[in-house]
Amino acid sequence: MARIALTWLAEPGNRTVWAMTRNDGAPATLDRLLSGDNPDPALRAAVLARTGSADPRRLAEAALRRAKRLGARVVIPADAEWPRRVEELSTLELDSGGRISHDTRPPLCLWVRGGRLLDESFHRSVAVVGARAATGYGNHVTTDIAYGLAEQGWSVVSGGAFGIDAAAHRAALAAGGLTVAVLACGVDRPYPVGNTALFERIADAGLLISEWPPGSDPLRHRFLIRNRVIAAATVGTVVVEAAARSGAVQTMGRVLALRRKAMVVPGPITSAMSVGCHRLLRADPAARLVTNLQQVLEEVGSIGEYYADSPRGRVHDRDTLDEESALVLEAVPRRGVASPDQLAATAGLSLRTVLRRLSLLEMAALVVRRDGGIALPPRARPPGR
Amino acid sequence: MARIALTWLAEPGNRTVWAMTRNDGAPATLDRLLSGDNPDPALRAAVLARTGSADPRRLAEAALRRAKRLGARVVIPADAEWPRRVEELSTLELDSGGRISHDTRPPLCLWVRGGRLLDESFHRSVAVVGARAATGYGNHVTTDIAYGLAEQGWSVVSGGAFGIDAAAHRAALAAGGLTVAVLACGVDRPYPVGNTALFERIADAGLLISEWPPGSDPLRHRFLIRNRVIAAATVGTVVVEAAARSGAVQTMGRVLALRRKAMVVPGPITSAMSVGCHRLLRADPAARLVTNLQQVLEEVGSIGEYYADSPRGRVHDRDTLDEESALVLEAVPRRGVASPDQLAATAGLSLRTVLRRLSLLEMAALVVRRDGGIALPPRARPPGR
Numbered sequence: 031m032a033r034i035a036l037t038w039l040a041e042p043g044n045r046t047v048w049a050m051t052r053n054d055g056a057p058a059t060l061d062r063l064l065s066g067d068n069p070d071p072a073l074r075a076a077v078l079a080r081t082g083s084a085d086p087r088r089l090a091e092a093a094l095r096r097a098k099r100l101g102a103r104v105v106i107p108a109d110a111e112w113p114r115r116v117e118e119l120s121t122l123e124l125d126s127g128g129r130i131s132h133d134t135r136p137p138l139c140l141w142v143r144g145g146r147l148l149d150e151s152f153h154r155s156v157a158v159v160g161a162r163a164a165t166g167y168g169n170h171v172t173t174d175i176a177y178g179l180a181e182q183g184w185s186v187v188s189g190g191a192f193g194i195d196a197a198a199h200r201a202a203l204a205a206g207g208l209t210v211a212v213l214a215c216g217v218d219r220p221y222p223v224g225n226t227a228l229f230e231r232i233a234d235a236g237l238l239i240s241e242w243p244p245g246s247d248p249l250r251h252r253f254l255i256r257n258r259v260i261a262a263a264t265v266g267t268v269v270v271e272a273a274a275r276s277g278a279v280q281t282m283g284r285v286l287a288l289r290r291k292a293m294v295v296p297g298p299i300t301s302a303m304s305v306g307c308h309r310l311l312r313a314d315p316a317a318r319l320v321t322n323l324q325q326v327l328e329e330v331g332s333i334g335e336y337y338a339d340s341p342r343g344r345v346h347d348r349d350t351l352d353e354e355s356a357l358v359l360e361a362v363p364r365r366g367v368a369s370p371d372q373l374a375a376t377a378g379l380s381l382r383t384v385l386r387r388l389s390l391l392e393m394a395a396l397v398v399r400r401d402g403g404i405a406l407p408p409r410a411r412p413p414g415r
Numbered sequence: 416m417a418r419i420a421l422t423w424l425a426e427p428g429n430r431t432v433w434a435m436t437r438n439d440g441a442p443a444t445l446d447r448l449l450s451g452d453n454p455d456p457a458l459r460a461a462v463l464a465r466t467g468s469a470d471p472r473r474l475a476e477a478a479l480r481r482a483k484r485l486g487a488r489v490v491i492p493a494d495a496e497w498p499r500r501v502e503e504l505s506t507l508e509l510d511s512g513g514r515i516s517h518d519t520r521p522p523l524c525l526w527v528r529g530g531r532l533l534d535e536s537f538h539r540s541v542a543v544v545g546a547r548a549a550t551g552y553g554n555h556v557t558t559d560i561a562y563g564l565a566e567q568g569w570s571v572v573s574g575g576a577f578g579i580d581a582a583a584h585r586a587a588l589a590a591g592g593l594t595v596a597v598l599a600c601g602v603d604r605p606y607p608v609g610n611t612a613l614f615e616r617i618a619d620a621g622l623l624i625s626e627w628p629p630g631s632d633p634l635r636h637r638f639l640i641r642n643r644v645i646a647a648a649t650v651g652t653v654v655v656e657a658a659a660r661s662g663a664v665q666t667m668g669r670v671l672a673l674r675r676k677a678m679v680v681p682g683p684i685t686s687a688m689s690v691g692c693h694r695l696l697r698a699d700p701a702a703r704l705v706t707n708l709q710q711v712l713e714e715v716g717s718i719g720e721y722y723a724d725s726p727r728g729r730v731h732d733r734d735t736l737d738e739e740s741a742l743v744l745e746a747v748p749r750r751g752v753a754s755p756d757q758l759a760a761t762a763g764l765s766l767r768t769v770l771r772r773l774s775l776l777e778m779a780a781l782v783v784r785r786d787g788g789i790a791l792p793p794r795a796r797p798p799g800r
Contacts, residue, residue, distance in 0.1 A: 040763065041763040044763075071765060072764060072765030072767075072768065075765055075766075076763060079760060133738075133742075133763070134738075167683055167685065170685065171684060171685070249761065250745045250746070250761075251742050251745045251746055251761065251762055251763065254741065254742065254745065280741070295684060296681030296682070296684065296689075296693065296696075296704070297681070297682070297683055297684075298552055298682055298683055299556060299680060299681065299682075299706040299707065300552065300555065300556070304681075305706075308681065308704060308706045311681075311696070311704050312703075312704050312706075312710075315700050318697075319681070319693060319696050319697050319704075321684040321690075321693045321697075322684065325697075353518075353519075356639065356665070357518075357636050357639065360635045360636045360639060361635070361636060375464065376634065376635075376636065377636055378425065378426045378429075378461060378518070378636065379457060380456060380457035380460060381460075383457065
């Protein structure tokens with residue numbers, strides 16, 4: 031009850047409230063704040079303004095009753111299902127360049143709609159976020175990645191916005207997977223209302239969660255506060271499309287500061303919806319460019335877990351051929367066959383070198399023996415250029 | 416004459432020929448090779464095969480006569496216009512992973528068509544290379560970048576292929592700039608023939624150059640050998656589009672090994688023509704993602720040369736706002752105005768903080784004072800989300 035009341039007195043993530051709660055517990059912190067006893071003048075002013083018209087304890091009771099009618103529950107750090115990863119927000123300092131981490135402390139509580147346990151849902155989870163004004167390209171890529179993640183048993187986490195967020199949830203649901211929407215308003219307040227049916231499906235098959243009590247409005251600054259939970263609760267975050275000035279870019283700032291896996295999908299440089307993605311990739315070497323599901327899985331999976339799928343080892347990959355093998359492969363005619371001698375002459379290499387490289391190229395199925403000579407395999411195209 | 420004959424005996428870049436020439440000079444090296452006196456068995460075999468049917472000295476004389484008729488000249492390191500940067504190829508070791516640098520040594524000579532001097536043409540030069548099967552996107556981006564480079568007084572360097580290469584030359588010519596085509600065949604052998612008219616325009620306004628004497632065929636392995644000259648002679652290389660198995664990717668390997676500026680344009684992950692670009696960006700942190708001309712100029716220009724264009728300093732850029740300023744900006748209503756008190760309440764910040772941040776936001780023109788309150792400037796849109 032005290033944690034609910036505290037979340038109403040100051041926005042979630044408030045440093046002072048979080049530090050006081052950690053030291054003295056939530057009930058004592060609530061008492062102190064209500065009596066005006068706290069070291070932060072801005073917080074004192076905020077408490078004064080908010081308690082002028084209402085009693086926070088009564089509001090907390092009302093929120094709990096409302097949640098009960100709705101079938102929602104409130105989860106606090108003492109609960110077994112609390113997602114431990116969000117506690118790392120306690121150490122988040124955004125950067126050393128003078129910026130502050132005003133509202134970046136861990137949540138005091140989480141409101142939850144849905145039958146799954148929080149900790150299990152976030153254990154193997156990837157956030158997929160991005161622009162509301164997503165393009166067809168962004169929606170396509172999001173669907174591919176989120177569907178694949180869900181198929182592989184990963185939870186998909188996102189906000190509740192149109193565009194990339196909605197596409198990610200829909201794809202995870204379509205794959206029969208678990209999807210989690212982290213909202214910046216009450217879990218009973220579908221926002222945007224156009225996603226109402228989607229939220230109901232998520233509550234049925236996955237989880238709707240929020241730091242704000244039922245009935246809370248989706249105030250604009252809350253989206254920025256909410257983003258830190260998406261960043262902290264997941265193993266990594268994929269930004270699919272993001273305009274230059276977007277919440278997804280801010281989320282990725284949190285992801286990087288928390289040293290979670292930061293994954294960014296590139297796009298056409300002519301698309302405004304990829305400008306934020308490219309800025310992220312240019313700004314921080316820790317932001318990893320990803321181009322498909324496999325690469326996302328490699329980032330978030332345990333080492334080796336997802337490398338086995340690769341049909342060929344690197345050594346035999348045409349793109350990583352040594353110089354001599356590349357010259358031999360270049361010398362193989364587009365049509366018909368050539369003898370090793372002919373290849374040696376064309377490639378400017380010794381016959382011995384050619385024979386040694388041919389056996390490697392043959393093992394890698396990059397050339398075949400046919401009609402008494404060496405040929406390209408059916409449908410293979412030479413690099414040329 | 417000896418250097419021309421040597422290039423005919425062994426493909427350009429040959430380590431042994433280059434080392435012997437450096438130590439003993441070209442005439443003595445030619446004598447030794449023709450007498451079978453060299454330490455490299457593959458080279459001995461190649462010389463034997465090539466001298467069976469022709470006399471390299473006579474062929475060199477014929478090539479020079481042919482060049483004279485054509486208005487072409489041959490340039491060697493002793494000439495004042497020799498582009499010094501290519502000499503750095505002498506130290507090129509591709510990597511430590513067991514790959515060899517077979518044909519990566521500096522050219523022995525360069526055949527040149529065009530009225531410009533080689534050294535001046537390469538002094539401020541950027542290579543723009545990529546796929547033959549370029550998409551509309553690739554052609555568009557290439558045109559933008561190459562036109563801009565030429566406008567800014569940079570030479571544009573590329574191969575002679577269809578697609579990105581041709582688009583780069585055409586854009587540079589359209590801008591009235593200097594463009595250099597580095598060919599893998601004789602400078603009198605338009606290849607592909609579809610680019611014949613383009614090559615004539617390049618020879619008129621820029622330079623056609625090649626390591627191979629006039630009349631030489633565009634053998635496929637020569638494109639890979641040629642690429643090292645493009646990489647070495649320029650300040651940096653931009654890859655606009657590249658398939659996974661492409662010459663442009665190999666060129667970028669040389670660029671990176673030579674520590675030239677390696678610039679890569681991303682594209683849709685759904686495009687096969689961007690697969691090579693994304694692989695380069697993932698494989699090597701030295702490969703720099705670029706999204707416009709300005710970023711290319713920043714890479715290749717002297718420090719500070721191209722930063723002055725930036726209309727606002729970083730501090731005032733909306734995308735790099737500190738947390739508090741971002742919250743204040745978020746709190747400004749989409750329509751109408753708000754008082755600083757209202758902003759403080761919405762943002763959850765103290766009035767003092769809001770006033771301090773507002774003055775910065777106002778300086779940056781991200782908010783304006785209007786009708787006794789704070790408003791967004793005309794046409795600005797809030798980030799939301």
